[in-house]
Structure formats: structure tokens, C-alpha cells
Amino acid sequence: MDIKDIRSQFPILDQEVNGNPLVYLDSAATSQKPFQVIEAVNKYYREDNSNVHRGVHTLGTRATDAYEGAREKVRKFINASSIEEVIFTRGTTTSLNTVAVSYARANLHEGDEIVITYMEHHSNIIPWQQAAKVTGATLKYIPLQEDGTISLDDVRANITPNTKIVAIAKVSNVLGVINPIKDIAKIAHENGAIMVVDGAQGVPHMKIDVQDLDCDFLAFSGHKMCAPTGIGVLYGKKHLLENMEPVEFGGEMIDFVNLYDSTWKELPWKFEGGTPIIAGAIGLGAAIDFLEEVGLDQIAAHEHHLAAYALEKLSAVPGLTIFGPKDPAKRAGLVTFNLNDVHPHDVATVLDAEGIAVRAGHHCAQPLMKWLKQTATARASFYLYNTENDVDKLVEGLLKTKEYFSDVF
Template sequence: MINEDIRSYFPVLNQEVNGQPLVYLDSAATTQKPIQVLEAVKRYYEYENSNVHRGVHTLGNRATDSYEGAREKVRKFINAKSTEEIIFTRGTTESLNMIAASYGRENVGEGDEIVITYMEHHSNLIPWQQLAKEKNATLKYVELNPDGTLSMDTVKEAITDRTKIVAMSSASNVLGTINPIKEITAVAHSHGAVMVVDGAQGVPHFKTDVQDLDCDFLAFSGHKMCGPTGIGVLYGKKEHLENMTPISFGGEMISTVDLYESTWADLPWKFEGGTPNIAGAIGLGAAIDFLEEIGMDRIVEHERRLTQYAFEQMAKIEGISIYGPTDPAKRSGLITFNLEGVHPHDLATALDMEGIAVRAGHHCAQPLMRWLSCAATARASFYIYNNEEDIDRLVEGLRNAKEYFADVNE
């Protein structure tokens, strides 16, 4: 179990919303930031502020050391072989678009296949949709089991020798489903395809070892793991990145520039044109330090315990529908649900009036909403600073909302 003292590191939690103590249950959208991250970003701007790589003065060297030091922290955190395989981006969305626009454009042709699932976030759907249109390739969807999990038999049926790219989330932002990425990667590789992993909902919540998974690419965002917004990571195997063409051109990413030709810098810098988000990378490095001090195994155990408790308590509410696998061991720390007779947006508004923050809508997963046969859902997502008292407040808020809307609708 994670110690309650961890909550004290998050200043934003120490406030009231609409006259009630804040209960933040929207970490799948973005996590709160601990003091350690806030101070790291502040320290950079107060003590090190300078551009990286380009200068020889003291502040420039400090900034470069901190920025590249953050890259090494990311490498260790996901167990990449080299910092050459770690590209800083604006977030998961940009990382996935880079893969599609560079590797995809260069390696997918007419009649080839790209395989994804119905549970993908739009960021891991639209880039492949557009690539398939451009190349006249086939975009294939792996069918889901009724509980929102994947069957390996279905995966094996979907991936063929025509498949060039398999792109799947390590954990669903709606269903919470944790996918068997290592096994899927092995199937993809057996057909000569590359494996792209959307790790936005996985990397912050459980240990992700890219060498063990053997995935070809991994994308994730800092702001979903206690880091700043506007910073993300693209991991790619070195052999792929070396053969890919940059898609953003300008300063820093070049080796030489002549009037009519240019050559690119070495990895990883050839993909980081312009001034990068230096403070964001440093903040992400501080977030990694914070999470590793807690321990990813403890985070898994904490979220699993909270999810189990939430399932048990929410299931007692008449008229509630909960989506995704019921086994907490098969899902990350979130619960997506609907309450009969109450629109998710109305429900989220009612909960907010009691100081409880949840997400409502289609969660950037409209194909999955259609698969679930609903227009929208509400979602409560948990992280290291949540506890059982937060769950109790949520359940009480749901009961109050159910009673209120029942009276209104009479």
C-alpha cells in the first residue's frame, strides 16, 4: 500500500471545490504534479535557463546536462538500449503521428495492412486511418471480446503476411483493459510487421520494459505520469530510427546545410528540430525519479486495490453500468460507467458540485463508444494520491445524483 503522506506532495489537492474538499478522479486525462516536479522546473528557469547544445557558456552547459540527463532517466525507466532511441516530443499524439508520417509513409504501400483495435484512442487511430487512405492500404480492426479484452486467437487471425504495422495501446483509456503486448509483438514480428505501442495509459501505471516487450516503437506523455504538459517520448529501435526521415526541419536537427542540400544530425537529435521543451524534459526526469522512489510495483498494487474497492462499492448502486473487464488484474486504475437515466455530462456536473472531478464524454474513442452502444460515458480514474475515502465520496456523490435526477425526471 502507498503511504498517505504521498498526497502531501501534491499542493493542488489541498483545496476546496464548490465548498467541498477536492476529490480528483481524472488522472487518465492528466495527473497532478508533485512538489518535486514543480521545483525541478522552477530551478531550471531560476538557475539554468538557457538553450541546449548550442552554447559553450556555463548556463548552456547546465541546461544541456539537465536536458540530456532527463533523456537518460527515460532510457532507464523503459529499459531502452541507448539514449539514441529516446526522442523528446510534445506528447503521445505527436509521437504516433511521427511514426505514421515517417516510418509508415516509407514502408506501407498499396494493398498492405495496418492492424489496430476498436479500443484505440483517436491519437492511435486517425494517423493510421490517414496513412491507409494515402497509400491505398487496408486498415483492419481486431474484434474485442464482450468484456473488452483481446483474444490472442483473434489477434492471430487479423495479422497476416500483408500486415506492415500493428498499433495498439498497452492499456485502454476507456475500458482499462491491459493488452498482452509482448505476445502480440511476437505475432506481428512472425509476419514481418512492426509493433507500435501507445503507452499513454500504460507507462505511468506499470513497469514497461521495451527490450522485454521487443516492441519497435513506444509513445507516451509526461503529463499522465506526474510530469509537465507539452513533453512526451517516442522510443524507437535504433535500426528503424536510423532509416527514418525527419518530418520537422530547422535548427538543431541538421549536420550540414548547403544551398540546395542538407544532411541530418545523429540520433536522437535529427528528430528534435528547433528549441525543445527543455523545462518539460527536466520536469519529466523529476517525475520519473518520484515514481521510481515509490516503486512501480507498489503503484500497480495500490491501483489494483482501489479499483477492486471501487468495483465492489459502485456495483451496489442500482442502475449503474460498468464497462471493461471486471478482474482488476486485467485492467488499469480506471472505471468507466453510466448511470441509468442520467446523461454522463449531467452526472459529471453534479459530482463537480460536490468537489468530485471525473471525466465525461466519448474520451477520444468514438469507435469504441459505438462498439459499446452508447454516445458517452463517465470515467473515474485513480492514481497514487487517491485512497478509499475518495472512492467513498464518489459513491456517495453517485447516489445523490441518482436521487436528484430521479426527482427531476418524475
Template sequence: MDVKAIREQFPILDQEVNGHPLVYLDSSATSQKPLPVIEAIDDYYRKYNSNVHRGVHTLGTRATDLYEGAREKVRQFINADSTMEIIFNRGTTIGLNLVAQSYARANLTAGDEIVITPMEHHSNIIPWQQAAKATGATLKYIPLEVDGSISLERVRETVTNNTKIVAVGHVSNVLGTINPIKEMAKIAHDHGAIIVVDGAQSVPHLQVDVKALDCDFYAFSGHKMCAPTGIGVLYGKKDLLNKMEPVEFGGEMIDFVDLHDSTWKELPSKFEGGTPIIAGAIGLGAAIDFLSDIGMNSITKHEEQLVTYAMAKLSSIKDLTIYGPEKRAALVTFNLKDVHSHDVATVLDAEGIAVRAGHHCAQPLMKWLNVSATARASFYLYNTEADVDRLVEGLLKTKEYFGDVF
């Protein structure tokens, strides 16, 4: 993988921040966008901006072909059976909420169980809290191992015949834990439950095959995988989606409207009311082309090497605590002793290094870690070992600065 050539496709990386060359280590929050994606969006607005599915004029036909072409690219990228199983929306949060509001509320009753984990992003906690309150179901948590991983033994102990939904992130946005989704899906199905997967941190970095995983629903966001903000995908097995009712109503998702009743179009239209995110979907299609040309396995291998290098370098810094298992995705979450993570991020920013600091929308996990906040460096296909070295240098300067202060 030619990282130098890849970096040249990301114009934002070629700049200085606070007098230093930018080191962007916050791709878990949002990735940067390559030229092919920027150009695809620009082309849409310059050459064929039009609404989709509605007009018969040339611009509308071109826009519709590109929009639906992006859906087919998503289908191939995650190996779904049909484009009917690909629902476009605004992002992972919307996809998870759709399942919680439509499927969960229609299928749960008092005494049923929803099983999740303490490492979930708030987007994969709050919808299930609300579904449990609305239906009388019980919310249960799979206990984490000491290193922040999940053992299948604990899954088997937690999931019962009363469990109707298991909802879990494929990759933790804090710990980098890669969860055993395929095995968890089998346990869920053996008990008659479905499994809902938050793929926000996995689809950009791993080769995801929804059929091999046998997940029932899988949600992810475009903006973390080189696509624009505001576009996301919910994959769902067709038989489940067909039985679900839409939760948003309006134009395009209807088949027939009478004065007192309406009927819905077939999948995926019934879940895509109103004017869709056309430019976003086209940008997502361009991002998938870009990632596919490089190869997801090559991206994964590059990130594995990079995070191994980063773990070794960061572990050598005295008074720095790293959270999460040894085998992890491409991120490292840490704290410096006696220095708040926001202060760490502020000093690093002064050196041109962008990292995330705070609770990362994972407050239950922060409580489990017994911290209020952490700093996180997350890597992607455009990062290098030189970026890690700059991070280490910045952390040493942070230690020196606060050592002088205290």
C-alpha cells in the same frame, strides 16, 4: 506505500472545490504534479534558463546536462538500450504521428495492412487512417471480446503476411483493458510486421520494459505521469529510427546545410528540430525520480487494490453500468441509467469530485459500446479508498437528484 505522505507532495489536492474537499479522479486525462517536479521547473527558470546544445557558456552547459540527463532517466525507466532511441516531443500524439508519417508512408504500399483495435484513442486511429489513404494500404481491426478485452486467437486471425504494422494501446483509456503486448509483438514479428504501442495510459502505472515487450515503437506522455504538459517520448528501435526521415525541419537537427540540400544529425537529434521542450524534459526527469523512489511495482499494487475496491463499491449501485473487463488498470468507466454522463459529472463536481465525461477521444469504441458518452473515474498513486467512498456518495446523490427531477 505511504499514501498520506505522497498526497502531501501534491499541493493542488489540499483545496476545496464548491465547498467540498477536492477528490481528483481524472488522472487518465492528466495527473497532478508533485512538489519535486514543480521545484525542478522553477529552478530551471530561476537559475539556469538557457538553450541547450548551442552555447558554451555556463548556463547553457548546465541546461544541456540536465536536458540530456533527463533522456538518460527515461532510457533507464523503460529499459531502452540507448539514449539514441529516446526521442523527446510534445506527447503521445506527436510520437504516433511521427511513426505514421515517417515510417509508415515510406514502407507501405497498396495491398499492405495496418492492424489496430476499436478501443484505440483517436491519436492511435487517425494517423493510421491517413497513412492508409496516402499509401493505398488497408486498415483492419482486431475484433474485441464481449468484455472489451483482446484474445490472442483474434489477433492471430487478423494479422496476416500482408500486415506491415500493428498499432495498439497498452492500456485502454476507456475500458482499462491491459493488452498482451509481448504476445502481440511476437505475432506481429512472426508475420514480418512491426508493432507500435500507445503507452499513454501504461507508463504512469505499470513497470514498462520495452526490451522485454519487444515493441518496435512505444509512445507516451509526461503529463499523465506527474510531469509537465507538453513533453512526451517516442521510443524506437535504433535500426528503425536510423532508416526513417524526419518530418519536421529546422535548427539543431541538421548536420550540414547547403543552398540546395541538407544532411541530418545522428539520433536522437534528427527528430528534435528547433528549440526543444527543455523545462518539460527536466520536469519529466524529476517525475521519473519521484515515481522511481516510490517504486512502480508499489504504485501498481496500490492501484490494483484501489480499483478492486472501487469495482465492488460501484457494482452495488443500482442502475449503474460498468464497461470493460474485470481485470483492468486503475480506472472505471460507467453510466447511470437515464442520466447523461455530462450531468453525472456536473453533479459530482458540485460535490467537489472531478471525473471525466464524454467520448474520451474514442468514438469508435463508444459506437461499439452502443453509447454516446460515458463517465470515467481514474485513480493514481495519491488516491485512497476514502476517495472512492466520496464518489459512491456523489453518485447516490446524483441518482436521488435526477429521480426527483423525473
């Protein structure tokens, strides 16, 4: 499937914004959805709308088959050992919180350590802050190199026999850094710790094999990988999940309820209390089908090319500062930057007038902003439907922004 065929699958891209063709460069916040995902969700509501697992009627059976079929697609997509290791959640945040509440609070004690990095999204910081407060554990940060990467020497220096949990993003949502999770997991396991991976920015863009990485938990969101919002996944090794308690209680996750005690269903359903996100899971299954039709290796190569192209073109813009590695081999498909003394929100506003959508702010990564000595930055993020022309339009828009604020001031 070439880039024109890919773009034609995304109806939202065929529009104008403020009189200009839409240039969507905010896929790190949420990706756009192809026809087959939209149709899969529509079909469920049009033809199969029913609750799952409970009914024996035809609609209930079809809905259940589609929902559980999506779980199997996820299992294959990340190479989990069994569907028992694939839990549907509301997204990366819910998945990470589930581990922090159900696993961390039950297993941590005073003197234990949780190790993370300065580049983490708030969703991979706050749950561990709270777990540390409740248990008396210590939260430690692996320092960053000058270009925003982490060194394995620093990893080894900060992970000790007291470390019980290491939680790190596969890809930074600000710096684009691709972290060596497999190597970090090995170091964590050598010290008796578990490895938790925030896969929100990694799973949509490159092939992730949980068995090869040997991570203990992996969290990711559907909406960043062409699926609907409100659906995500928590992968966990079976032996860990079996010894964890649910964090939500009610329908769907129970086996038997007595007056004063209850028992839970087996994995993975004991973690899926209440009516699940049926349409979202079906949409996620359709998104996985689409991404695999294109090919994760092709997507990764395309984004790597765009990142390299963007670094080259943006580096030529006077007064523009790029954050993160200058070597495109060290980063994924996003570029974060600031333009002279123009506030990133103003940059984003002027770009929007040109039909260019970028993200501006602290990107839910305030500790990293402090490390960068910035209050906010602008970010352009790429996906399988973006082109070199989109990068060229961004550069043109930034030059217009620079010219506009030169005239104002």
C-alpha cells in the same frame, strides 16, 4: 512512502472545490504534479534558463546537462538500449504521428495492412487512417470480446503476412483493459510486421520494459505521469529510426546546410527540430525520479487494489452500468460507467458540485463508444495519490446524483 506521504507531495490536492475537499479522479486525462517536479521546472527557469546544445557558457551547459540527463533517465525507466532510441516530443499524439508519417508512409504499399483495435484512442486511429489513404494500405480492426478484451486467437486471425504495422494501446483509456503486448508483438514479428505501442495509459502505472516487450515503437506522455504538459517520448529501435526521415526541419536537427541540400544530426537529435521542450524534459526527469522513489510495482498494486474496491462499491449503486472487464485482474486503475438515463455530462456536473472531478464524454474513442452502443460515458481514474475514501466519496456523489435526477424527473 505511504499514501499520506505521497498525497502530501501534491499541493493541488490540499484545496476545496465548491466547498468540498477536492477528490481528483481524472488522472487518465492528466495527473497532478508533486513538489519536486514543480521545483525542478522552477529551478530551471530561476537559475539555468538557456537554450541547449548551442552555447558554451555556464547556463547553457547546465541546461544541456539537465536536458540530456532527463533523456538518460527515460532510457533507464523504459530499459531502452541507448539514448539514441529516446526522442523527446510534445506527447503521445506527436510520437504516434511521427511513426505514421516518417515510417509508415515510406514503407507501406497498396495491399499492405495496418492492424489496430476498436479500443484505440483517436491518436492511435487517425494517423493510421491517413497513412492508409496515402499509401493504399488497408486498415483492419481486431474485434473485441464481450467484456472489451481481445483474444490472441483473434490477433492471430487478423495479423497476416500482409500486415506491416500493428498498433495497439498497452492500456485502454476507456475500458481499463491491459493488453498482452508482448504476446501480440511476437505474433506481429512472426508475420514480418512491426509493433507500435500507445503507452499513454500504461507507462505511468506499471513497469514497462521495451526490450522485454520487444516492441518496435513506444509512445507516451509526461503529463499523465506527474510531469508537465507538452513533453512526451517516442522510443524506437535504433535500426528503424536510423532509416526514417525527420518530420520537422530547422534548427537543432541539422548537421550541415547547403544552398540546395542539407544533412541531419545523428540520433536522437535529428527528430528534435527547433528549440526543444527543455523545462518539460527536466520536469519529466524529476517525475521519473519521484515515481521510482515510490516504486512502479507499488503504484501498480495500489491502483489494482483501488480498481477492485471501486468495482465492488460501484456495482452496488442501483442503475449503474460498468463498462469493461468485471474481473479487476484484467484492468488498470480506472472505471468507466453510466448512471441510468442521466447523461454523463450531467453526472460529472453534479459530482463537481461535490468537489469530485471525473471525466465525461467520448474520451477520444468514438469507435469504441459505437461498439459500446453509447454516445458518451463517465470515467473515474485513479493514481498513486488516490485512496479508498476517494472511491467512497464518488459512490456518495453518485447516489446524490441519482436522487437529484429522480426528483427532477
